[in-house]
Amino acid sequence: MPELKNKSVASNEYDEEWVRDTWGWDTPEFFIKTQGKNLRPRITASLELADLQPGMRILDIGCGRGEVVLHCGRLGINAVGIDYSEPALELARQAKATHSQEEQTKMRFIQGDISELLDTESFDRIFMLDIVEHLHDQQLNEIFRKCHRLLKPDGFMIIHTLPNKWVYDITYSKIIRLFMPWLPKNPRTKKEKSIHINEMTILHLSQLLTEANFYNHVWLKDLIVEQARWHKKKTLKDNREKIYKILSTPVIGFLYQLIAKTPLKFLIVNEMFAIAWNNNRTQPIRTPAGLAEKIFISLMRKKKNA
Numbered sequence: 606m607p608e609l610k611n612k613s614v615a616s617n618e619y620d621e622e623w624v625r626d627t628w629g630w631d632t633p634e635f636f637i638k639t640q641g642k643n644l645r646p647r648i649t650a651s652l653e654l655a656d657l658q659p660g661m662r663i664l665d666i667g668c669g670r671g672e673v674v675l676h677c678g679r680l681g682i683n684a685v686g687i688d689y690s691e692p693a694l695e696l697a698r699q700a701k702a703t704h705s706q707e708e709q710t711k712m713r714f715i716q717g718d719i720s721e722l723l724d725t726e727s728f729d730r731i732f733m734l735d736i737v738e739h740l741h742d743q744q745l746n747e748i749f750r751k752c753h754r755l756l757k758p759d760g761f762m763i764i765h766t767l768p769n770k771w772v773y774d775i776t777y778s779k780i781i782r783l784f785m786p787w788l789p790k791n792p793r794t795k796k797e798k799s800i801h802i803n804e805m806t807i808l809h810l811s812q813l814l815t816e817a818n819f820y821n822h823v824w825l826k827d828l829i830v831e832q833a834r835w836h837k838k839k840t841l842k843d844n845r846e847k848i849y850k851i852l853s854t855p856v857i858g859f860l861y862q863l864i865a866k867t868p869l870k871f872l873i874v875n876e877m878f879a880i881a882w883n884n885n886r887t888q889p890i891r892t893p894a895g896l897a898e899k900i901f902i903s904l905m906r907k908k909k910n911a
Contacts, residue, residue: 614739614800619690623796624670629836633696641675641700646831647876648672651734651763654880656890657682661729664755666719666748667736671697671712678704678711687715687722724754730763731756737766738801742813745803749817753883761889762819764879769825769871770804776872807871810879811902819881822888823902824895825874827865830858868897 625633631643644652652673657663659681665673668686670693677684678701688694694716701712715721731752737745752762773792782788793801807823814821833849852858865874882889 614802616689616691618796618800619693621692624690624692624696628670633699636670636696637699637703640703641670641672641697644672644676646828646835647765647767648676648734650826650828650878651732651765652676654763654878654890654892655730655732657730662727663730663732664722664728665732665734666752667733667739668697668714669693669735671700671714673732673734674712674714675700675704678708681711683711683713685713685715685722685728687717687719689717691716719748719751722751722755724751726755727757727760728755729757729760731760732763734763734765735767737764737810738768738804741803745813746817749814749819749881752881753818756883758884759889761880761882764810764877764881766805766810766877766879768801768804768875769877770806770809771872772875773804780872805877807877807898808902808905810877814879814881819883820885820888821879821881822892822895822899823877823879824892824898825870826876826878826894827862827870827874828876829874830862833858870897871901 628636636643655663657677657680660683661677662683663673663677663685665671665684665686668674668688669690671686674684674686674697686694686697688697694714697714701709701714704712733748733752740748756762777788777792778790782790791798807825811821811823814823829848830852833852836849836853852861861873864870878892880888880890880892
């Protein structure tokens with residue numbers, strides 16, 4: 606995650622213990638052995654959205670272990686990853702070292718602040734995956750405006766964040782606990798409470814991007830069943846294991862995915878994606894989802910401006 610002035614989450618929150626525990630069974634040793642190729646569903650979905658081509662230049666903000674940079678380098682794409690967690694970047698560098706010299710020339714990792722990148726640098730794609738929820742609005746505004754300057758005219762940004770704040774604040778707190786009051790008031794882990802300082806709704810994320818002069822499309826995408834299958838037969842150290850085992854069963858998984866295609870997705874789907882682009886032109890890529898979100902966001906903006 607990029608380091609900014611007045612940052613709210615200290616870099617030491619992303620220490621070696623965090624790096625070891627966050628990805629469960631995909632340990633640092635396994636990550637290096639497999640060259641970071643075992644991509645989580647949200648990473649795969651983000652890369653598919655990017656429509657990557659050899660020769661492009663990409664930037665991954667909050668790159669963590671470097672999956673996106675490593676993947677792009679293997680495709681012949683010049684990739685820069687920036688993060689302020691030294692343990693995460695050390696893991697990224699070790700995984701990079703397992704690649705060919707030609708591939709390594711395409712992979713670059715920077716520890717520190719996005720402001721270290723000159724505005725004269727330009728990128729075809731910018732990724733911000735699982736970082737938005739770690740930064741306050743003011744920090745995000747600074748980063749988004751910086752990205753606005755770094756993007757090529759025909760480039761765009763891909764964002765992923767979770768959780769969908771409505772899932773916790775409405776579905777869990779107001780509905781689930783109504784019938785199961787013995788559950789904890791806050792389902793977040795101790796670590797999530799300390800680092801997830803700005804969980805998003807589709808309205809809020811769209812608003813922040815608009816304020817930074819980005820045209821944008823924000824939507825919810827059901828990936829939890831795919832994530833459950835990705836973790837199948839693997840051991841996790843937290844409550845996700847129980848949930849994933851339930852959702853990986855065919856019947857329950859199918860029913861959940863069916864419900865997630867209805868308007869109820871606003872209250873049950875946790876994965877949020879966005880694309881953002883500079884120019885007033887046609888949306889740069891087609892997405893198979895998000896019509897309900899577009900209508901909802903548009904109605905809420907009209908209501909606010911009325």
